[in-house]
Amino acid sequence: MNSKRQFLKFSLFSTAVASSVTSFTGAVAATRKSGNKPNKPIVISTWQHGIAANKQAWTVLEENGKAIDAVESGVRVPEADPNVMTVGYGGYPDREGHVTLDACIMDENQNCGSVAYLKHIKHPISVARLVMDKTPHVMLAGQGALDFALSQGFKKENLLTDKAERAWKEWLKESKYAPVINIENHDTIGMLALDKHGDLSGACTTSGAAFKMAGRIGDSPIIGAGLYVDNEVGAATATGMGELMIKTVGCHLVVEMMRQGLSPQQACQKAVERIATKLGDYKSFQVGFIALNKQGEYGSYCIQPGFDYAVTDVKGTTLIDAPSILASS
Template sequence: MTFGSIATWRMAHDGIVSSMELLGQEGTSQDAVEKIIKTVEDYPYYKSVGYGGLPNMEGVLEMDAAFMNGDTLQIGAVAGITDVSHPISVARKLSKEKFNSFLVGQGATKYAMLNGFERKNMLTNRAKKIWERRLEEINHHHLNPYDGHDTIGAISLDSFGSMSAGTSSSGLFMKQPGRVGDSPLSGSGFYVDSDIGGAAATGLGEDLMKGILSYEIVRCMAEGLSPQEACDKTVYSFHDKLTKRYGKCGAMSLIAMNNKSEWGVATNVEFTFSVATTSEEPQIYLANMTKEKTTSIEPITQDWLDAYEKRIKMPII
């Protein structure tokens, strides 16, 4: 039986590598998805997820996460959770609850504390400095406060044929307190069905949730489209529809994998992702939308990776 994992952005790559080791030892897709996302949540140089994530307008780091079991269709999610080391783990536990499986704000944080999850100040000094600098820029130069919305979304297929999906994000930098994007919303930020496949999204949540794109990709795969065909059809048709109806379309990138470990990606911005299967070694790719509304995909170069590492670790003065 084949297995594999795919996840959004270069930041997911180390987790993808670890997930393949787990899956190769007959580990479950649930554990694989959680491992991928926890690896990102722990890394302080990723500004849009977990520890090191950038805060809201008031300097508070509010995080969103979701988990879905493709066998049972159970879903757990948190929104606006604070001071919790691994929101994805809280979401996974909530997916096992018959009631109260989606918690927000203080309720989500209290649930995590009562259930023994690690309490941690997730706002790093680096993130706080970036927030302080942006406040000064806004006050002195009247700049748009909003920036950054790179969700980690992951899908895994294990050797038993089970699939899972998960997301985690600190959301839009300088967002209004209480703002929730698409990441914890079923059908928008993620969706998975082990009989078909799964999809996950990253980008501007306010626009992504207008199209329920993750569910739509899975629906298209159920009708016989390959993951790449489903991604291209769903993302680019909605990009055009939203541009026509709404006047503009924010960033949106989606990944998909079916229950044969075939995968696909579509995006309207420059987008990186990591993927591995039993027949493909872990690899980071760069994707772009073509003029023909298809997706060009090519491996990243070492020069690109070196520039990326230098950029995310640049000192904050």
């Protein structure tokens, strides 16, 4: 009797799994059999500072360049701009007054490189690229990342601008760590590109949360959390409170949902909703994703209104406000 019951349970379970696999395979096949001509090349990136970044990336893409070169070149623009105080040179320091940078990059073959807690180097994305291209590792951090950068010809620089230093000293008066949503404290530049060859790549770089604890590392240098690329399916990158992306491996989640047949827009929304459900008090946080698939379709979703992203293709550049949970609630 028990053997029969176990057999029936196993049969029902096997049927359910087979049905799920069939459904999953069908969704992927439907996506890949789309008769629409891919919209390529195309590049998308987070926030308004993505406009200038896209412009630079487009110069690579329109000349038949590779997506990996485009995203590296593109995000170097905000890294070098002292007026973008959440990325690279001019970024807000930690609570000790040190500017520490995180970045990662990923190509169409799932090669990737990352640096974390890197000081004194203006372009962490290019150091991450060299970690990918010249070492057997994925991530270097702290002094090791700096030593590697110097060995590759990068020069040490003072990244703390007068403006950022004044903001830090003002913060020290109360030393209250209370991130303000969408206000220059965790506005990462993440970029995704699809080139003329049909290949995807992505890059992500940041100075992290303003006035963070010394040693804090967010999602931006973590493959799967702040960035993920699967050349068969699509790519995603994130902005907002990095700890939440780490806890959910958010960008990998978005890509896997696209693998199951969801559009980039739907995948971003599902990922944000999952995070919000687990948070409970999600109205106090910001999380945003952008995604791009192999057809050149793109989408975004976030918790709080106010997150925008830049899209550049043959039709020009557009800044788009991402839909959000709170705007629709």
